[in-house]
Amino acid sequence: MSAPQRVDSADRELRSVLCPAGNKLQRKPVKKHLSDDTKGVAFTATQCSILRRNGVSMNASYSSEASSSCESSPLSIASSSSGKRALRRNGSNSSSSLRRNQAEERDEKSGDCFSDGRRRCAWITPKSDECYIAFHDEEWGVPVHDDKKLFELLSLSGALAELSWKDILSKRQLFREVFMDFDPIAISELTNKKITSPEIATTSLLSDQKLRSILENANQVRKIIVEFGSFDKYIWNFVNQKPTQSQFRYQRQVPVKTSKAELISKDLVRRGFRSVSPTVIYSFMQSAGLTNDHLTSCFRHHHCITKEEACN
Structure with missing residues (x-):
């Protein structure tokens, strides 16, 4: 993100x-x-x-x-x-x-004032919500290889057009209940009428357009699973199964999109995905660990590298 x-x-x-x-x-x-x-x-x-x-x-x-x-x-x-x-x-x-x-x-040096003495990325401050800090400390930048989790992060990244990360993370459990733990196969079996029902729309706070895009994306993920064996294999092929290790010192150096994000976005659009602009895809790549954009001064930068090495 x-x-x-x-x-x-x-x-x-x-x-x-x-x-x-x-x-x-x-x-x-x-x-x-x-x-x-x-x-x-x-x-x-x-x-x-x-x-x-x-x-x-x-x-x-x-x-x-x-x-x-x-x-x-x-x-x-x-x-x-x-x-x-x-x-x-x-x-x-x-x-x-x-x-x-x-x-x-x-x-x-923006992270020096945390009570635990650890430095964090500039977009996290001691005044940030606990769920936001936990997301940064435990998930953001960690390589994800589970299809449900990948689809969840893709859907949440798309929701950033309407909601903030703070709102999304505070309602994350409700999202999982509404979208059946983001199982793309289960969601693809729903109809437009069910996915845009007043109950789901009210609970998720998402527009009908965004809800339909989640349903359509689930249908396309299901096709990708048939073609590639898993959504994981498909998406990680774009980075040769290895996350990009950025070396950014300052927050202003972190881009909002890259040529790789544009390439993935173009292929997803070609396959029928919606709400997958290059900016959305790069946010997804950051949260799913396809790229490690933690600042080099952040304690999580090295942790994400070692976690990927452990997986290999």
């Missing part, structure tokens, strides 16, 4: 730190020489002021000539090579790079 796309506050707040064109105020730059661990890198007073305004801390000693704006905050080139590269650019680019790096560091 894909978390909602976040607009990086660093990108929204970018602004030039260079003086406006035509500014006649000129000051003679005073070079500040740093300690041995930062040898070869010198800053002007203007650069020091820019760094301080952007909250950059650089542990390095200054000579007595340092300006007051820099003396109150000892500098150190902690953020290493990326900081040095940024400083070689002009002031505007330096500011942009520093803000972006700070935002990325906050993103990567």
